[in-house]
Amino acid sequence: MTHRLQRAIFTLAFFFSLSALSFVSAHATLVFGTVTTEPSRPQPGEPFTVRIEMRDPVGAPIEDAIVFVEATPYGADAPLIASDRFEETQEGRYEVGLTLADAESWSLQFRDQTYPQEEANATVVMGLGGQATGEALSFIFPPTETGPQSVRTWLLWLIGLPLVAGGIVTVMVLRSTQSEAGDRDQAP
Numbered sequence: 539m540t541h542r543l544q545r546a547i548f549t550l551a552f553f554f555s556l557s558a559l560s561f562v563s564a565h566a567t568l569v570f571g572t573v574t575t576e577p578s579r580p581q582p583g584e585p586f587t588v589r590i591e592m593r594d595p596v597g598a599p600i601e602d603a604i605v606f607v608e609a610t611p612y613g614a615d616a617p618l619i620a621s622d623r624f625e626e627t628q629e630g631r632y633e634v635g636l637t638l639a640d641a642e643s644w645s646l647q648f649r650d651q652t653y654p655q656e657e658a659n660a661t662v663v664m665g666l667g668g669q670a671t672g673e674a675l676s677f678i679f680p681p682t683e684t685g686p687q688s689v690r691t692w693l694l695w696l697i698g699l700p701l702v703a704g705g706i707v708t709v710m711v712l713r714s715t716q717s718e719a720g721d722r723d724q725a726p
């Protein structure tokens with residue numbers, strides 16, 4: 539095996555390991571959201587569309603999220619109104635229909651349930667009718683604690699991955715040593 543091929547294999551193994559680690563912590567970061575409605579000034583008792591855009595700290599859209607919203611009249615002890623799951627209409631843009639009656643101020647709690655072992659929550663207060671501003675509202679889903687769901691997953695990441703990486707490096711070093719010894723034996 540040539541030195542270039544060994545280096546390429548090592549580089550691929552290294553980047554594969556890095557990508558696996560980034561997959562594990564993919565959602566343990568801030569998610570910035572913006573809320574708008576259509577129409578921009580919704581009226582109590584009339585259906586409207588809630589639109590959210592979600593981005594990570596570097597501005598990349600958050601795709602394939604599982605997001606819901608729960609609404610309660612602001613400052614009142616009233617029953618909760620829960621939405622269906624938001625539908626992704628573009629990369630990082632989600633929409634759901636909602637009808638809120640009576641009160642002109644509502645507390646909207648957005649729930650990101652993309653990963654089963656974690657849930658991120660963010661709350662905004664939105665006005666309807668005379669309280670509606672027509673401006674976009676912002677929220678932040680905080681980082682959530684992510685951890686393995688079982689001992690088997692924990693052992694895989696803690697013991698299995700380093701063993702595999704160590705095995706790959708050992709094989710590459712041994713082959714490199716053997717090829718260098720063979721090159722010295724063939725030299726005049």
